[in-house]
Amino acid sequence: MDEEYDVIVLGTGLTECILSGLLSVEGKKVLHMDRNDYYGGESASLNLTQLYRKFRPGQEPASTFGRDRDWNVDLIPKFAMASGEFTNILYHTDVTRYLEFRQIAGSYVYRDGRISKVPSNNTEAVSSPLMGIFEKRRAKKFFEFIQAYDFTNPATHQGLDLNTVPMIEVYKKFGLEAGTQDFIGHALALQLDDSYMTQPAKDTYERICLYMNSMARYGKSPYIYPLYGLGELPQGFARLSAIYGGTYMLSKKVDELVYDNGKVVGVKSEGEVAKTKAVIGDPTYFSDKVKKTGQVVRAICILNHSIPNTADVDSIQIVIPQKQVNRGHDIYVAAVSYAHNVSAKDYWVAIVSTLVETAKPEEELQPALALLGPIAEKFIDITDIYEPIADGKADGVYITKSYDATSHFETVCQDVKDVYKRVTGNELKVEGKVKKQEEGAAAE
Amino acid sequence: MSTPSAQPGGAAAAAAGAVDAATLKPIQVKLVLLGEAAVGKSSLVLRFVNNEFQENKEPTIGAAFLTQKCKLDDKIIKFEIWDTAGQERFHSLAPMYYRNAQAAVVVYDITKPASLDKAKSWVKELQRQANPNIVIALVGNKLDLAATSRGVPAEEASAYAAEAGLLCAEASAKTGDNVMDVFTEIAKKIPLEQLLAARGGRGGASGAGGSGAAGTGRVDLNAGPGGRNTQQGPCAC
Numbered sequence: 040m041d042e043e044y045d046v047i048v049l050g051t052g053l054t055e056c057i058l059s060g061l062l063s064v065e066g067k068k069v070l071h072m073d074r075n076d077y078y079g080g081e082s083a084s085l086n087l088t089q090l091y092r093k094f095r096p097g098q099e100p101a102s103t104f105g106r107d108r109d110w111n112v113d114l115i116p117k118f119a120m121a122s123g124e125f126t127n128i129l130y131h132t133d134v135t136r137y138l139e140f141r142q143i144a145g146s147y148v149y150r151d152g153r154i155s156k157v158p159s160n161n162t163e164a165v166s167s168p169l170m171g172i173f174e175k176r177r178a179k180k181f182f183e184f185i186q187a188y189d190f191t192n193p194a195t196h197q198g199l200d201l202n203t204v205p206m207i208e209v210y211k212k213f214g215l216e217a218g219t220q221d222f223i224g225h226a227l228a229l230q231l232d233d234s235y236m237t238q239p240a241k242d243t244y245e246r247i248c249l250y251m252n253s254m255a256r257y258g259k260s261p262y263i264y265p266l267y268g269l270g271e272l273p274q275g276f277a278r279l280s281a282i283y284g285g286t287y288m289l290s291k292k293v294d295e296l297v298y299d300n301g302k303v304v305g306v307k308s309e310g311e312v313a314k315t316k317a318v319i320g321d322p323t324y325f326s327d328k329v330k331k332t333g334q335v336v337r338a339i340c341i342l343n344h345s346i347p348n349t350a351d352v353d354s355i356q357i358v359i360p361q362k363q364v365n366r367g368h369d370i371y372v373a374a375v376s377y378a379h380n381v382s383a384k385d386y387w388v389a390i391v392s393t394l395v396e397t398a399k400p401e402e403e404l405q406p407a408l409a410l411l412g413p414i415a416e417k418f419i420d421i422t423d424i425y426e427p428i429a430d431g432k433a434d435g436v437y438i439t440k441s442y443d444a445t446s447h448f449e450t451v452c453q454d455v456k457d458v459y460k461r462v463t464g465n466e467l468k469v470e471g472k473v474k475k476q477e478e479g480a481a482a483e
Numbered sequence: 484m485s486t487p488s489a490q491p492g493g494a495a496a497a498a499a500g501a502v503d504a505a506t507l508k509p510i511q512v513k514l515v516l517l518g519e520a521a522v523g524k525s526s527l528v529l530r531f532v533n534n535e536f537q538e539n540k541e542p543t544i545g546a547a548f549l550t551q552k553c554k555l556d557d558k559i560i561k562f563e564i565w566d567t568a569g570q571e572r573f574h575s576l577a578p579m580y581y582r583n584a585q586a587a588v589v590v591y592d593i594t595k596p597a598s599l600d601k602a603k604s605w606v607k608e609l610q611r612q613a614n615p616n617i618v619i620a621l622v623g624n625k626l627d628l629a630a631t632s633r634g635v636p637a638e639e640a641s642a643y644a645a646e647a648g649l650l651c652a653e654a655s656a657k658t659g660d661n662v663m664d665v666f667t668e669i670a671k672k673i674p675l676e677q678l679l680a681a682r683g684g685r686g687g688a689s690g691a692g693g694s695g696a697a698g699t700g701r702v703d704l705n706a707g708p709g710g711r712n713t714q715q716g717p718c719a720c
Contacts, residue, residue: 138704142700142702144700274577286572286573289575
């Protein structure tokens with residue numbers, strides 16, 4: 040502890056652990072601390088005891104839930120896009136060696152009071168119950184346009200330059216109904232609200248491509264999920280960091296940061312000061328340097344059955360587009376089960392989440408909760424979302440963002456890249472294997 | 484492709500004798516190392532894996548895990564050996580470390596009685612966190628120093644090991660004394676048949692099973708990003 044570090048990282052959430060791992064691999068001397076006695080911070084997966092300690096202090100879990108160790112309940116619901124940047128980082132850092140992944144079995148969307156599979160190509164569009172016969176033809180044309188679009192070949196543009204034309208114009212061109220726009224924008228492009236409509240269509244086009252490419256990779260859905268829960272992800276990157284010399288301290292309270300001339304020079308913990316050139320941390324360690332940008336409500340629901348009307352799948356994402364339930368933000372349902380080693384046998388864990396719009400956040404989740412069938416146990420979590428006020432260049436304190444309401448890790452990757460660039464001055468390049476030399480090299 | 488016979492005993496063993504060992508599919512076993520800093524955890528493994536020893540070895544950096552194959556009768560066991568990477572120093576080992584470990588080597592230094600106490604606390608931790616069928620070996624390292632500076636009587640460690648149901652041995656990473664034997668004993672004690680049966684669908688000891696769900700839907704990211712389209716590329720639909 041009484042040494043000098045290049046970087047001290049506070050909090051072992053996924054964003055911090057990825058940064059810690061990447062910086063250690065580059066040869067930076069990293070000290071990583073967390074006030075909790077477990078890895079993961081806000082992005083941890085908890086066993087039953089930890090879950091009850093957090094949400095029901097003093098109450099014992101029901102004995103019907105079985106063994107404590109069988110449970111790894113996520114606090115934030117996110118899936119990895121199979122062809123997304125997060126998967127790319129996992130692969131190139133070789134953290135995949137510590138993890139096993141499984142597909143999420145279904146991707147559904149809510150329309151007119153019921154849920155259906157999200158059609159993700161022109162053949163599926165034709166058979167989807169989401170659209171009437173004429174709308175299907177229009178949707179097919181839209182998908183064909185997306186598939187064929189090539190930025191460098193104006194012949195594929197049909198008069199629409201996606202760099203400049205807003206998405207609403209693209210919808211108009213194909214004559215798509217509002218309900219179809221809902222599932223394209225919210226269940227395929229995974230936009231959180233409708234502000235994308237008036238933005239250049241390129242972003243939405245790329246998001247649709249990400250969804251389709253991810254879908255094409257393994258087939259059932261665009262999403263994959265680590266066995267034993269999302270909490271495995273920060274642990275995997277923490278191990279990467281440790282393997283490259285990173286020092287790890289859990290249950291370590293941070294007293295204060297030490298400054299010299301306005302620049303951070305150390306972190307004081309339990310009376311000792313560790314010297315450093317820079318500090319990275321999650322917003323919970325810097326209440327005076329962050330601003331609130333919103334609030335998320337999440338209901339962690341334990342079910343002893345699969346979600347009704349989903350063909351009994353072991354895991355699923357359901358998107359409820361905002362307009363379908365007269366809201367300004369979508370509601371997400373993310374469900375996984377014992378098939379992913381996150382619960383005791385025959386249990387499912389479904390997390391319902393959305394951005395808070397009213398003074399009664401739990402009621403905002405009602406349309407989604409109603410889809411779940413009987414709920415054995417429910418934990419409500421209302422969390423503020425923060426982002427840093429300053430970029431950290433002045434004081435050497437680089438703060439990550441809270442986990443947002445998106446259903447995947449792509450914005451986490453953006454934050455990682457952003458912080459990485461602010462700390463090192465370089466763009467993060469995630470290509471080519473980070474390393475190959477030592478692992479498993481011996482005695483093969 | 485032949486797979487190891489699931490039946491122990493004469494006929495199967497004889498039949499397997501005729502099979503070229505190299506064609507057998509190795510049975511992968513995750514083995515974790517535990518013990519106080521500087522007792523020689525990595526040195527024991529380097530002796531086992533590379534048959535080498537470095538005096539004054541630096542603390543472990545840069546190795547996620549080492550692998551070594553071990554032939555046992557008609558089977559080949561491939562140990563995937565996980566080092567703590569120093570995360571044990573401040574009690575910060577992640578649950579991932581213990582996850583699905585089928586074997587553990589808990590190391591102490593026979594010249595340092597306190598390191599045996601520490602080893603005992605690691606055994607407790609394993610019994611709390613790890614797979615209940617895990618095979619644990621308690622290994623007293625630095626046997627080469629026994630004559631000059633032994634601090635832990637061999638009987639004390641073996642009595643404790645017997646009581647706790649552990650394999651027990653003293654060894655020297657420096658001379659190589661007894662190191663191979665430790666790993667061979669572990670290999671013998673691992674319930675390989677159970678392991679093979681449980682891996683019908685590959686993977687974890689718990690949570691598997693039920694309507695064939697365990698076997699489907701797994702994805703292998705180590706296979707690489709092949710077929711992945713770049714952001715600007717056309718859609719793959």
